[in-house]
Amino acid sequence: MSAAIVRPARLVYSRALGWLGRARSGFALPEGVTAAQIPVQALKSVAELGLAMSLIEREAVAGAEDAQAARQLAEFAWGQLEGGALLYRQQLNDPASSFPMEVYASFVRAGYRHRPLAVLCAHLVGLRGARVRELAPHDQLAVVAAARQLGLPAPVDPLVLLERTWLGGKPEPWMLDAAAAYALTHTVFHLTDFGVDPCGLPEELQEYLHLWLPVWVEVVTETKAWDLLAELLIVDACLTAPENYPQAWERLAQAQYPDGMLPHCTTQAPRDPEQAFRIHYHSTLVAVIAGTLAVSRSVGARV
Amino acid sequence: MNALDVARPPGSVAAAVDVLAGAVARAVSGADGAFGLDGVVGGWSDPVVGLAAVRVLGADALAPFLFTGRPLSASDVEVTREALRVFPAPHREDPGDARVWRCRDWALGEVLAHLGVSEPRTDQTAAALDSDGGDGFAGQPPWLVWSATVTRLAMLALPAVGGPVREQVRRRQRDIWRGLARAMLRHDHLSAARLARWLALDAAVSPESSPESLLGAVLCHLELFTAPPPRVRLEIALARRLVEDGQ
Numbered sequence: 001m002s003a004a005i006v007r008p009a010r011l012v013y014s015r016a017l018g019w020l021g022r023a024r025s026g027f028a029l030p031e032g033v034t035a036a037q038i039p040v041q042a043l044k045s046v047a048e049l050g051l052a053m054s055l056i057e058r059e060a061v062a063g064a065e066d067a068q069a070a071r072q073l074a075e076f077a078w079g080q081l082e083g084g085a086l087l088y089r090q091q092l093n094d095p096a097s098s099f100p101m102e103v104y105a106s107f108v109r110a111g112y113r114h115r116p117l118a119v120l121c122a123h124l125v126g127l128r129g130a131r132v133r134e135l136a137p138h139d140q141l142a143v144v145a146a147a148r149q150l151g152l153p154a155p156v157d158p159l160v161l162l163e164r165t166w167l168g169g170k171p172e173p174w175m176l177d178a179a180a181a182y183a184l185t186h187t188v189f190h191l192t193d194f195g196v197d198p199c200g201l202p203e204e205l206q207e208y209l210h211l212w213l214p215v216w217v218e219v220v221t222e223t224k225a226w227d228l229l230a231e232l233l234i235v236d237a238c239l240t241a242p243e244n245y246p247q248a249w250e251r252l253a254q255a256q257y258p259d260g261m262l263p264h265c266t267t268q269a270p271r272d273p274e275q276a277f278r279i280h281y282h283s284t285l286v287a288v289i290a291g292t293l294a295v296s297r298s299v300g301a302r303v
Numbered sequence: 304m305n306a307l308d309v310a311r312p313p314g315s316v317a318a319a320v321d322v323l324a325g326a327v328a329r330a331v332s333g334a335d336g337a338f339g340l341d342g343v344v345g346g347w348s349d350p351v352v353g354l355a356a357v358r359v360l361g362a363d364a365l366a367p368f369l370f371t372g373r374p375l376s377a378s379d380v381e382v383t384r385e386a387l388r389v390f391p392a393p394h395r396e397d398p399g400d401a402r403v404w405r406c407r408d409w410a411l412g413e414v415l416a417h418l419g420v421s422e423p424r425t426d427q428t429a430a431a432l433d434s435d436g437g438d439g440f441a442g443q444p445p446w447l448v449w450s451a452t453v454t455r456l457a458m459l460a461l462p463a464v465g466g467p468v469r470e471q472v473r474r475r476q477r478d479i480w481r482g483l484a485r486a487m488l489r490h491d492h493l494s495a496a497r498l499a500r501w502l503a504l505d506a507a508v509s510p511e512s513s514p515e516s517l518l519g520a521v522l523c524h525l526e527l528f529t530a531p532p533p534r535v536r537l538e539i540a541l542a543r544r545l546v547e548d549g550q
Binding site for chain 2: 172173174176211212214215216218219222
């Protein structure tokens with residue numbers, strides 16, 4: 001079954017990568033403002049771009065042209081962050097924030113470094129304050145995952161956090177709403193480092209997902225919630241034994257616009273490119289990650 | 304549906320089905336120890352809608368007698384026979400639809416036989432299931448297709464009715480659960496209740512790996528969140544009774 005998804009998955013991520021390359025000015029951060037004045041959403045989009053490109057680099061299943069496009073996008077994103085200096089200034093301004101470290105960790109995965117920021121992160125992870133952040137459990141797991149990427153000790157035991165997540169509670173499957181679904185997907189992403197360590201997710205939760213993920217994939221496909229579907233397909237790729245869902249991949253490929261943009265849901269893309277970018281950049285980035293991981297798991301390219 | 308609704312003769316088959324389903328649900332739940340088909344539909348000004356309701360509910364209309372052990376009265380038997388005579392199984396081009404009718408009539412025959420009423424009938428269940436309904440049911444169809452099919456065959460989920468479908472359900476509990484979860488997420492409460500009923504049939508003997516502990520939660524959820532219409536209420540009542548009797 002896994003071979004059946006290679007073609008649509010590769011098509012989806014390659015086309016999405018093309019759209020991101022053409023739309024990359026949408027990721028540009030405002031100039032002439034202080035680090036604190038940069039809108040959170042703008043910084044978040046650059047962070048997500050860096051994350052997606054770091055996974056393409058890590059999985060190494062992209063063709064030469066796509067790999068080159070990914071490197072250029074990663075370089076662009078790192079440039080927007082002034083080679084890490086912007087994150088460093090943000091961290092100096094707001095020592096309690098975990099955001100700069102989380103963003104930095106993605107770029108470290110892609111091979112970028114900013115030594116002063118790394119030193120700052122090591123210091124902050126060791127503080128008592130890092131153990132008692134008032135964050136949702138799956139957001140705490142993001143901090144733990146970033147620390148792991150930077151080679152730092154986990155500020156909190158991830159398995160303790162896991163018990164407090166939606167997924168960790170193994171809820172009734174019909175209680176899944178959009179917020180729970182995104183919490184679930186990110187719990188899996190962080191625990192498995194986007195599939196590189198499937199065993200990071202305990203066996204009983206893998207079994208829980210094998211039981212209910214087919215239902216959620218089916219319902220989300222039917223409702224054309226493409227962004228969430230792509231995230232659930234990433235979850236599948238993070239499991240020890242992925243199911244692959246060839247029909248869902250075909251539907252995702254059909255939903256993708258000819259120019260490579262994956263619509264967030266049934267919303268028609270606005271004619272204005274800036275508006276279209278704001279609404280649909282995330283789903284297109286998720287498509288890149290989902291396609292990359294699906295191909296990687298299917299061809300067994302990961303080492 | 305309240306007592307006033309029951310007293311008012313329904314003007315359509317759909318309304319008649321609701322009235323009868325409500326009455327059966329109450330009887331199955333133990334709230335009406337004097338239930339009888341004739342007593343519910345016999346006095347209506349338009350007898351045809353009552354017979355149609357009996358035909359639509361099929362074996363389920365006789366469920367109170369299965370659970371209480373009370374014998375069918377002669378008039379109840381007569382109402383059932385009249386419903387079968389007036390509304391014979393329709394011809395259906397779609398093989399899946401045709402199979403549903405064969406199965407529901409087979410189930411009705413099984414229940415009547417269990418209640419001591421012998422009717423001339425043929426054992427059609429094997430043929431019904433072996434025939435390809437366009438969904439590969441006789442093989443090993445995916446959970447989505449299979450659970451949709453057994454949803455339509457929920458009238459077979461009665462203690463007096465065994466057969467190949469029951470055996471498949473017993474083997475594929477996880478797939479029933481998947482279908483049920485999907486129905487809940489889609490707010491398809493009738494399908495959810497029908498699949499819960501299938502699960503209730505085997506609740507006492509479910510393997511530990513199945514999520515049987517969710518069954519009580521799903522039934523309660525359906526009751527509290529959906530203001531269930533009579534046919535959904537009937538499926539829930541049957542499921543609850545099956546769970547109780549299985550313990």
